[in-house]
Amino acid sequence: MAMTWLLTAIYILVLILAAAVIVVVLFWESSLLFAPAPFIPTPDEVVPKIVQALNLQPGQTFYDLGCGDGKILLACRANQPDAKLIGIERSWLPYFIARFKTRHAPKDKIAIWRASLLKRDLSSADRMFVYLFPGLMAKLLVKLQKEAKPGLKVVSLDFEFKDKTPIEIIDLKRPIKALGQKLRIYQF
Numbered sequence: 001m002a003m004t005w006l007l008t009a010i011y012i013l014v015l016i017l018a019a020a021v022i023v024v025v026l027f028w029e030s031s032l033l034f035a036p037a038p039f040i041p042t043p044d045e046v047v048p049k050i051v052q053a054l055n056l057q058p059g060q061t062f063y064d065l066g067c068g069d070g071k072i073l074l075a076c077r078a079n080q081p082d083a084k085l086i087g088i089e090r091s092w093l094p095y096f097i098a099r100f101k102t103r104h105a106p107k108d109k110i111a112i113w114r115a116s117l118l119k120r121d122l123s124s125a126d127r128m129f130v131y132l133f134p135g136l137m138a139k140l141l142v143k144l145q146k147e148a149k150p151g152l153k154v155v156s157l158d159f160e161f162k163d164k165t166p167i168e169i170i171d172l173k174r175p176i177k178a179l180g181q182k183l184r185i186y187q188f
Ligand SMILES: C[S@@+](CC[C@H](N)C(=O)[O-])C[C@H]1O[C@@H](n2cnc3c(N)ncnc32)[C@H](O)[C@@H]1O
Pocket: 032, 035, 036, 037, 038, 039, 040, 041, 042, 064, 065, 066, 067, 068, 069, 070, 071, 072, 088, 089, 090, 091, 094, 115, 116, 117, 118, 130, 131, 132, 136
């Protein structure tokens, strides 16, 4: 009888601990909704236009800064298998999803780093994709002005570098109020 009570108590304790862990993780992830750039995936319809604008060549190095669930990386891999693709993602949940979705790709071709994009050396990039909010774009511009490889091409969805003129603006002709209205292409 005492044994049954003990097992029941342990069982309830484990359940409470699991629930507490889930609540903490969800709270921490949802607090990212108020972060400089929360996880909002690029709409699927826009992805082929991004890949086209990036125009990745064999041997080039591509960075997706704030790669979310890795959908742009996978689309780039399908388009140009001989490029080196690196995703940087700060938030754990999309990071794990991106790791899972890219698990079959060769490790020397796709890497996903759990890190802040502001703390990594980006000087090897030939091409870059960003879908980030204005505050983060401003900080990224300062960083790129110091370390970008000459000729680096950055494709940005919807958000601009305030102090840099794009070489091209592509209107994605999306319904009004839909996410993903414009691509801006910048050259460094
Ligand atoms: C709008 S989402 C875009 C996701 C993905 N690039 C896409 O197009 O589907 C922005 C992503 O940037 C990530 N992020 C925000 N700040 C970051 C930082 N400092 N370093 C790395 N990732 C960051 C967020 O967690 C989020 O997943």
